Amino acid sequence: MSSVASSDGGNLGTKSPAYLRIAAVLADRVTSGAYPAGSRLPSGSRLCDEFDVSPMTLRRAINLLESQGLLSGVKGKGTYARSPELGDSRFKLDSLAGDWLDESAEIRLLAASMAKADEKVAAMLRVGIGDRVVYLRRLVSYQEDPVMYHREYITYDPRRPLVESQLQLTSLHAFLESGTARRFPRGELTLTAVSLDSESAQALMQPEGALALRLEHVFQERDRTPVSWGWFLMRAELFRLRAHLGPE
Amino acid sequence: MSSVASSDGGNLGTKSPAYLRIAAVLADRVTSGAYPAGSRLPSGSRLCDEFDVSPMTLRRAINLLESQGLLSGVKGKGTYARSPELGDSRFKLDSLAGDWLDESAEIRLLAASMAKADEKVAAMLRVGIGDRVVYLRRLVSYQEDPVMYHREYITYDPRRPLVESQLQLTSLHAFLESGTARRFPRGELTLTAVSLDSESAQALMQPEGALALRLEHVFQERDRTPVSWGWFLMRAELFRLRAHLGPE
DNA sequence: GCAACCCACTTATATAGACATGTGTTATCT
DNA sequence: AGATAACACATGTCTATATAAGTGGGTTGC
Structure with a gap:
């Protein structure tokens, strides 16, 4: 009434x-x-x-x-x-530096090498243990300021020289828009809270053990065979997730 | 072709x-x-x-x-x-203990008191500084195991004795299903990574400085005036967020 | 008593057309 | 040449109707 x-x-x-x-x-x-x-x-x-x-x-x-x-x-x-319910909420990753990360973010390739898949890598990429994979480490900086550290393992396929094209990616936009390869992005993302190991801490110029968000990704082919496994370590104070509850 | x-x-x-x-x-x-x-x-x-x-x-x-x-x-x-794009992904909060938290989770009220709104609380609840608010602390346990620590400030309205009904909530399901009041949930959620202060660490039986996810919430009336502000501190190793990229 | 059947009511999908509205090109008028 | 009107074509909304398919109640027949 x-x-x-x-x-x-x-x-x-x-x-x-x-x-x-x-x-x-x-x-x-x-x-x-x-x-x-x-x-x-x-x-x-x-x-x-x-x-x-x-x-x-x-x-x-x-x-x-x-x-x-x-x-x-x-x-x-x-x-x-x-x-x-609360569990229905869908969170959107939100960079404190504006609208997610814009074009001014830069990616620098720190290292690229071939490696042999250990047990974990082999499981994630569905290759045999000891198979050759590409191992990349990248640093994403926002305004001369390192914000994300990226490690990635990519299946090695001599017929498809995807490495060269990827190494040249310096614009974050191009990188994020295209997943990891030039193809259409498909994959699974998992986000957790971690503290930085010494290597990542050094790259991000943070004290060891500093808070970070770990955005793990598996990018897949269209038939869902995994192509790339890796994770971003993101300085925790620069990122958050937002959602709202209820209509609009 | x-x-x-x-x-x-x-x-x-x-x-x-x-x-x-x-x-x-x-x-x-x-x-x-x-x-x-x-x-x-x-x-x-x-x-x-x-x-x-x-x-x-x-x-x-x-x-x-x-x-x-x-x-x-x-x-x-x-x-x-x-x-x-990667930024389009919507993450779903995911408890490692099954399907978000099920009915077997329990909420224990640790403390309930009246408090005067400090600057931060007043701003979040849109009341005056020094106004009386309800201050609650709760502990959510999963299987005799503390998993989330909850602090909450609620606007004090003598006409609406919402406190009593809330204090009796012991089932997490009922709590999460109904937002904070008996009404329909509407609000904003923000999720960040933090490390535990000494009080929360003690409640969660974790070492001080341990990793946690901080799920901050503002629950609102249907006209969007805030009713409750608070946050859950969730043991980081028990929760993660998941999303997938691309169609289905 | 009990199974089979029928019927009313429900959600859900699909149709073939009408109309509104926005965009861009082309033709016309000044 | 330059503004204007006309036109074709695009997305987007809506109608009125038809049909499929699931649920549940009631009747009939045995």
Whole structure:
């Protein structure tokens, strides 16, 4: 009763498409408790009547809210309200130096060599132990200031001389945009908190044991065979992750 | 030319809806370079002809890929292929102890008191400096094992005795599902790497200075006025974040 | 009692067209 | 030449209807 007052935090009032308007209204009903979490919403046809739109338009609104985790439909039964959990949050990596890292960041190649895959490398790249792999170490600097230290193992394929093209990458943008090779990026990322070993600490000009974020990556071919395994050690105070909970 | 071979990593071959089939084909063309990043796709009507579907079905496929960052449409001009960047990745918080934290996690209230807002608290909760706020400290244990230490400041509103209901929360599930109050969760999350101060270290039974992830949260009312500010200190070795790059 | 069947209602997918709106080119008028 | 109008074509929204497919209740027939 009483103070519902439409709210309308963003200005979806007048000129936005119907499916967004409806999605906003439904989201509001879920978050306000008008449709309590776990309860069944009115059926599609009833909502069509209420909002005076065609089924497809309502469907679009519902699909949108389903993708946001606010609703969940069960065919033949109904559409149910859901309360998103903390674990649903998706974090976005955020550089304190502006919009992730822009073009002014520079990559310097510290070392490039051939190495024999040890047990760990062999497992990650799915090659045999002792097989030859390329081992790279890079330093990413932001404004003359080292911010990330990068180690990477790449499968060695004499037919595809990917090393040369990669060694010349000095723009971070080009590097990040293209994954590790010139191909389309596909891979898995894992992020943890670590403290710097002496080698990385020295490269980053930090005291040994300093805090860092470790962004481990496995880049893959289109058929998902791994091509590259490595990790960035990022000075912890320069990076954070952000997410928000709830609608918009 | 030659070895395109359809691939079809997931089995979208036979029985999946048309819009998914088409989305998969288009995603494949973008990632394989058949539609190079930045280039314009054939127009909607042409693609409708090719796939022999109606405009709405094609639209659904395109909307899906737009939401995945693989395409981007410009009204009146065309639809363009995009190469997702590393910065686009969305990380999901991942507990090493299974599926985020399940019901067996327990919350123990260590301390609850009234406090006067200092400068920082006042700014985060948008109250005046010196205003009364509730100060809570909690310990989350997983299997008799302390894993997260939680500090939280809550705006004090005598009309709404939210404290009592919160103090009784012992199931982590109930806690995380409901944000901090009984209401629908809305808020902002920030995650950084820190090292434990002596108080938190003692609570977590870790050495002082041990690695931790700091999950800071601001929970808000539906009108976005802040209700609660606080942070979890999570033992670093027990949590990580994961993301993947590229389609599915 | 119980299985089989039917029917009403649900979500979900797809269609074929209409319309709105933005962009860029081409032709026309001054 | 330069502004303007007309046009073709693009994306994007919406409708009204059709159909598929899953759920659950009720009836019928044995």
